[in-house]
Amino acid sequence: MFSTSNFINTFPMSAYESSMVFLQADVLYKLIGDSAGLKGDGSEIVLDLFCGTGTIGLTLARSAKHVYGYEVVPEAIADAQKNAQLNGISNATFVQGDLNKINETFGKEFPKPDIIISDPNRPGMHMKLIKWLLEVKAPRIVYVSCNPATCARDLDYLCHGVEEKGLRGCYELKRVIPVDMFPHTPHIECVCLLELC
Numbered sequence: 001m002f003s004t005s006n007f008i009n010t011f012p013m014s015a016y017e018s019s020m021v022f023l024q025a026d027v028l029y030k031l032i033g034d035s036a037g038l039k040g041d042g043s044e045i046v047l048d049l050f051c052g053t054g055t056i057g058l059t060l061a062r063s064a065k066h067v068y069g070y071e072v073v074p075e076a077i078a079d080a081q082k083n084a085q086l087n088g089i090s091n092a093t094f095v096q097g098d099l100n101k102i103n104e105t106f107g108k109e110f111p112k113p114d115i116i117i118s119d120p121n122r123p124g125m126h127m128k129l130i131k132w133l134l135e136v137k138a139p140r141i142v143y144v145s146c147n148p149a150t151c152a153r154d155l156d157y158l159c160h161g162v163e164e165k166g167l168r169g170c171y172e173l174k175r176v177i178p179v180d181m182f183p184h185t186p187h188i189e190c191v192c193l194l195e196l197c
């Protein structure tokens, strides 16, 4: 399911470091699955925001009713669809779109999510997406981040709102678990669990 060749070519790493990354990927995905807390009865809708090649959503799909993934890079969406096929998963839909440019139609094309996974790149989530999340009020959000600064900002918005935008927060931060995905660097990945108040 994982496409590793590009990743290894992009970042020069020792064999030890690259093996650490893949060991830690297992830890990360288990933590995300544990935080998502799917009942496993196939009744829940999962929304996988910033889904890349679909790996997070696909690891949850067998316990979900349906997974919907959103991602801006068309090639990643094509790979996500291929990954679903290769793994015999038919209850996942991947859609190409820019989550910084969502409008009032966003969310109309899928049922209300029970669990939202959001794994943005370093700038974190756009205010339009924060606003949408505060409106849709999914019972649980698992926020995955490799940038503690934008992670703290977005968690604060979701829990306490954004006064100048008239947005009220409605989540409680249950836990933040750091995973050392980038050994010997100051970078850290965090898996954060938010529950609707």
Ligand SMILES: C[S@@+](CC[C@H](N)C(=O)[O-])C[C@H]1O[C@@H](n2cnc3c(N)ncnc32)[C@H](O)[C@@H]1O
Pocket: 049, 050, 051, 052, 053, 054, 055, 056, 070, 071, 072, 073, 076, 097, 098, 099, 100, 101, 119, 120, 121, 122
């Ligand atoms: C941290 S990666 C997460 C990828 C995926 N969840 C995974 O685990 O492999 C962030 C992803 O967000 C995508 N992305 C960045 N900006 C975006 C935007 N404005 N709208 C949608 N996707 C975006 C990137 O292409 C990238 O695949």
